Amino acid sequence: MTLDRRRIFGWGAAEAVIVVAALFPVLWLLSLSLKTPDTVNDGRLLPKSFSFKNYSSIFDQDIFTSALRNSIGIALISTVIAVILASMAAYAIARLEFPGKRLLLGASLAIAMFPPVSIVGPLYNMWRHLGLYDTWPGLIIPYMTFTLPLAIFVLSAFFREIPWELEQAAQMDGATPLQAFRKVILPLAAPGVFTTAILVFIYAWNDFIFALSLTSTTNAQTVPPAIQSFTGVSQFTAPTGAIAAAAIIVTIPIVVMVLLFQRRIVAGLTAGAVKG
Amino acid sequence: MATITLDDITKRYGDGYEAVKHFNLEVADGEFLILVGPSGCGKSTALRMVAGLEDISEGRLLIDGEVVNDRAPKDRDIAMVFQSYALYPHMTVGENMAFPLKLAKLPQEEIDKRVSETAKILDLEQHLDRKPANLSGGQRQRVAMGRAIVRSPKVFLMDEPLSNLDAKLRVQMRTEVSRIQSRLATTMIYVTHDQTEAMTLGDRVAVMRAGVLQQVDTPKNLYEHPDNLFVAGFIGSPSMNFFTAGIDGDVLKLPFVDVPLDDAQKTALSGASVRGEVVVGIRPEHFEDAALVGEQSVHGVTFEAPIEVTESMGSEVYAYFAYEGGDVSHEELRDLAVDTGAADLPDSGGRAVARLDAETTVKQGESSKLWMDASRLQLFHPEDGRSIRIES
Numbered sequence: 001m002t003l004d005r006r007r008i009f010g011w012g013a014a015e016a017v018i019v020v021a022a023l024f025p026v027l028w029l030l031s032l033s034l035k036t037p038d039t040v041n042d043g044r045l046l047p048k049s050f051s052f053k054n055y056s057s058i059f060d061q062d063i064f065t066s067a068l069r070n071s072i073g074i075a076l077i078s079t080v081i082a083v084i085l086a087s088m089a090a091y092a093i094a095r096l097e098f099p100g101k102r103l104l105l106g107a108s109l110a111i112a113m114f115p116p117v118s119i120v121g122p123l124y125n126m127w128r129h130l131g132l133y134d135t136w137p138g139l140i141i142p143y144m145t146f147t148l149p150l151a152i153f154v155l156s157a158f159f160r161e162i163p164w165e166l167e168q169a170a171q172m173d174g175a176t177p178l179q180a181f182r183k184v185i186l187p188l189a190a191p192g193v194f195t196t197a198i199l200v201f202i203y204a205w206n207d208f209i210f211a212l213s214l215t216s217t218t219n220a221q222t223v224p225p226a227i228q229s230f231t232g233v234s235q236f237t238a239p240t241g242a243i244a245a246a247a248i249i250v251t252i253p254i255v256v257m258v259l260l261f262q263r264r265i266v267a268g269l270t271a272g273a274v275k276g
Numbered sequence: 277m278a279t280i281t282l283d284d285i286t287k288r289y290g291d292g293y294e295a296v297k298h299f300n301l302e303v304a305d306g307e308f309l310i311l312v313g314p315s316g317c318g319k320s321t322a323l324r325m326v327a328g329l330e331d332i333s334e335g336r337l338l339i340d341g342e343v344v345n346d347r348a349p350k351d352r353d354i355a356m357v358f359q360s361y362a363l364y365p366h367m368t369v370g371e372n373m374a375f376p377l378k379l380a381k382l383p384q385e386e387i388d389k390r391v392s393e394t395a396k397i398l399d400l401e402q403h404l405d406r407k408p409a410n411l412s413g414g415q416r417q418r419v420a421m422g423r424a425i426v427r428s429p430k431v432f433l434m435d436e437p438l439s440n441l442d443a444k445l446r447v448q449m450r451t452e453v454s455r456i457q458s459r460l461a462t463t464m465i466y467v468t469h470d471q472t473e474a475m476t477l478g479d480r481v482a483v484m485r486a487g488v489l490q491q492v493d494t495p496k497n498l499y500e501h502p503d504n505l506f507v508a509g510f511i512g513s514p515s516m517n518f519f520t521a522g523i524d525g526d527v528l529k530l531p532f533v534d535v536p537l538d539d540a541q542k543t544a545l546s547g548a549s550v551r552g553e554v555v556v557g558i559r560p561e562h563f564e565d566a567a568l569v570g571e572q573s574v575h576g577v578t579f580e581a582p583i584e585v586t587e588s589m590g591s592e593v594y595a596y597f598a599y600e601g602g603d604v605s606h607e608e609l610r611d612l613a614v615d616t617g618a619a620d621l622p623d624s625g626g627r628a629v630a631r632l633d634a635e636t637t638v639k640q641g642e643s644s645k646l647w648m649d650a651s652r653l654q655l656f657h658p659e660d661g662r663s664i665r666i667e668s
Contacts, residue, residue, distance in 0.1 A: 168329050169362035173376035173423065174350040183375075187366045 026251070033244035040240050054245035058230075064246060066218040067226030072253070074136055074222060075204040078143040082151050082200045083193060085144070090155035091181065095164070105152075112149035116142075120213045127214055134215045139222065142210050147200040154199070158192025159185065194261040201257060205250070223250045278340045278353075278430035278463050279305050280326060285335035287321050287487075295321040297487040299335070306461045308454075310478035312468055314510070314615030318487040320435055323467045327356050327433050339430065350379075355424035356433040359440065361416050363408040369419050370395075370404035376427045394426040397456070414445045421453075425460060432457075432464040438473065450476060471511055475499070483507050485611060505661035506608035508557050508654060514594065515612075517628040518604040520658070521556045528653075530556060531626070532599040533579035535650045540666050548657060548664040555604055555656040560594065562652040563630030565638055566645035575651040584627065586640045593632045597646070601626055608661045 032040065033054050035047045042048070058064045093101060123142065124133070132138035162185055170180035186193070208224040215221040227246045230239040280303040287296040296318040303309045311319045324330040326337060328349035336343050344352055355376070364372050370391055377387040395401045398418045408416055417437065424432055437453070438446045454477055457464050468474055474481045475495045482492040483506070491503040495511075502508035508516050522529040523545065526537050537545070545554065566578045581597035588594075603609075603626065630646055638644040655664040 163360060163362065165358050165360050165362040166364060168349075169356070169358060169364075169423075170375075171329070171349045172327060172354065172356040174379040174427075176348075176350065179379065184364055188364075 029244050029247055032240060033248050035241060037241060054241040058242050058246050063218060063226050067221050067223045070220055071205060071222040074139050075201050078140045078204040079197050079201045082144045082147050083197050086148055086151035086155050086196060090152045091159055093156045094159035108149040108152055112146060116209050120209055124213055134217055134219050136220055138214050139210055139220060143204040147203050151196040151200060154196050155192050158189045162188050198258060198261055202254060205254060280431060280463060281338040283336040285325060285337060286333050287325060288333040295487055299489055301482060303463055303465060306463055308457050308464045308479045310466050310468060310474045310481045312471060312474040312481055313484035315469055317484045319467045319484050323433050323435055323465060326465060327354055328352050353430045354433060355429040357420045357424050357437045359436040361420040363416055363419055365408055368405050368407055369400060372419055373422045373426045390426050394422045398422045413441055417441060417449060432462055434466040436468055483510060503663050505606055505656050509609050509612045512559060514560050514629045516557045516559050519556045520604050521554055523552060523554060531601040532581060533577050535577050538575055544664050544666045550657060553658050555658050557654040557656060558652060560629045560631035562649040564647045565632045565636040566647040568633050568635055569647045576647050576649050578645055578647050580643055581646045582643045583638050583640060586638060592634055593636050595630045595632055595638050596627055599626050599628060606661050
C-alpha cells in the first residue's frame with residue numbers, strides 16, 4: 001500500500017467513526033419516536049412495531065404547533081435582520097478606516113463571550129417593564145445581539161477577500177455606492193452571507209435558555225421549551241415518544257436549510273475564485 | 277470626446293506625504309497621452325484623481341472646461357481599465373460588458389446591439405456567455421477594454437492595462453490598443469512604467485518622477501531632446517550612457533576619449549555657466565565599430581575600448597566596455613537605478629554600452645576600436661541635472 005492510499009484509508013476511517021458517533025443518537029431518537037409506549041424501554045434499535053402515533057399526537061397539541069410557528073418566525077426574522085445589519089457593519093469594517101475600529105470589533109466580540117445565563121435575569125425584569133416579555137421581539141433582540149458579533153466577523157473576512165478594485169470598477173461603470181455594493185460586492189460575498197445566515201438561524205432555532213425564561217405562553221414560546229413542557233398521558237408515564245418525535249420534527253428544517261445553502265456556498269465559492 | 281486639464285493639482289495624504297505635486301497638464305480632445313515613470317512616482321495616483329477615485333487635495337481638474345473636482349466617478353463620464361482588469365467574476369463576458377449600459381438604463385435592444393458591436397471589434401463574440409474564470413489572460417484583458425469602450429465615454433483611462441500579460445501577448449495587445457484608440461478617437465490617458473509602451477503608443481508622453489511632472493512631449497522629442505538627466509536615462513533601452521567630463525578649453529575630456537567641441541556645443545556651454553565639469557550623455561546607437569564606419573564620420577572620434585561583454589541580438593550587437601573612473605552619481609540617476617534594481621547590483625561603475633551593427637567583429641575580452649558620433653552628445657548641468665540645449 002502506498003503512503004497516499006494509506007492516508008486516504010486512515011482519513012476515511014476517522015470520518016466514518018465521527019459520522020457514526022454523530023448520527024447514532026439521531027438514529028436512536030428516530031427509533032424511539034416510532035416505538036409504541038409499551039416498547040419504549042426495550043433497548044432495541046429497531047422497533048418491534050412501527051407506529052406514527054407519536055407524530056400525530058404532537059401535532060394534535062396546540063402547544064407544539066404554535067411553538068413550531070413561533071420558532072420558524074422568530075428564527076427567520078432574527079436571521080434576516082442579523083444578516084442585513086452584519087453585512088453593513090462588516091462592509092464598513094473591511095473597507096473604511098475610522099478611529100476606534102479595533103475597539104468596536106473587540107467590544108462586539110466581548111458581547112458574544114457573555115454567558116447568556118448571566119444576562120437572562122436582568123433581561124427578564126427589563127422585558128416585563130418594557131412589555132417585551134412573551135413576545136417575538138423579546139426573543140429576536142437577544143438572538144441578534146448574540147449572533148451579530150460572529151456574523152460581523154465572518155462577513156468582514158469575506159468582504160476583505162473581495163478586491164476593492166471591483167467596487168471601483170463598478171463606480172467607474174456608473175454605479176452609485178449602494179448599487180456597487182448590491183450588484184457586485186454582495187453577490188461575491190454570497191458564500192459568507194449564507195454561512196452567516198445558517199449560523200444565526202441555528203443559534204436562534206436551538207436556543208433554550210432565553211426562550212424558557214422570556215416566554216410563558218403560546219404567544220412566543222418556541223419549540224425547545226415547549227418540548228420540555230410536554231406531559232405524559234398520566235403523571236406516571238414519561239412522554240418519551242412524543243419528545244423524540246418533536247425532536248425529529250425540529251431537526252428537519254435545520255437539515256433542509258444546510259443542504260439548500262450548502263449548494264449555494266459551493267456555487268458562491270467557485271464564482272468568487274476568479275480575482276479580476 | 278473631451279479635453280482634460282489638470283491645473284496645479286496636488287495630492288496630499290493624511291500623513292502629509294505628497295504623492296503628486298503641482299501637476300499641470302493639458303490633454304487635447306482625442307489625444308492619446310501616456311503617463312510614464314518608475315513605480316511610486318505618482319502616475320497612478322494622478323490617473324485615479326482624474327477618475328474620481330482619489331480626492332484632489334489642491335488644484336482644479338477640468339473636463340471640457342468644467343471643474344469636476346467634486347463630481348463622483350459615475351458623473352464624469354469616464355471609463356477606466358484597471359491593471360487587474362477588475363472583471364465581475366459572477367457575471368458572464370456579455371453581462372460584464374452590459375453592466376455600465378444597464379446602470380445607464382438603456383433599453384435592452386440598444387444594450388444588445390452595443391455589446392455585440394463591441395464584441396465584434398474585440399473579437400469576443402464566441403465568448404459572450406463564458407465567465408471570466410474560463411478566459412485566458414489576453415481575453416480577460418479584452419473584456420476589460422470592452423467594458424470600457426461599450427458605453428463610448430468621453431475619456432478612457434488605462435492603468436497599466438498590459439502589465440499582467442506575457443511579453444508576446446503584450447506586444448500584440450499594444451497594437452490592439454493603438455488600433456482601438458485611433459478608431460474611436462477618444463481622449464485617452466494611459467499609465468505605464470514600460471517605456472516601450474510609452475514610446476510606441478502615445479501622441480505625447482508625460483514623464484513623472486517623485487510626484488513631479490518632468491517633461492511632456494512627443495516620444496521622438498523626449499528621446500532626442502530630454503529636459504534632464506532623469507528623462508534621458510528613463511527613455512530608451514538600453515539606456516543612455518552618462519559620463520562626467522572635464523572641459524579644457526575647446527576639448528571635452530571624456531574618461532576614454534577627448535572630444536573637440538564644435539561651434540554649437542561651445543556656444544551652448546558658454547551660455548550655461550558651467551565651470552570645469554559637465555555630465556555628458558550618449559545613446560548606445562551613437563557608437564559604432566570603427567571598422568564599419570566609412571569617411572562619413574564628420575564629427576566623430578575613434579577610441580580604443582576594452583570590450584568586457586558582448587550580447588548579440590541578431591539584428592545588432594550590444595558591446596559593454598569599461599573605462600577609467602566611476603559612474604555619474606546624480607540623484608536623478610540614482611532614482612532610476614533604484615527603480616530598475618540596478619542599485620542592488622555590485623558596483624558596476626565605469627561601464628558603458630554601445631549598440632553596434634550585426635556585422636561587427638568585436639569580441640568579448642578583446643580591445644577594439646570604437647567610433648562615437650560626437651555631434652549626438654547631450655550635455656547636462658552637473659548640479660541640477662538640467663539639459664544644456666545645443667542649437668544646431
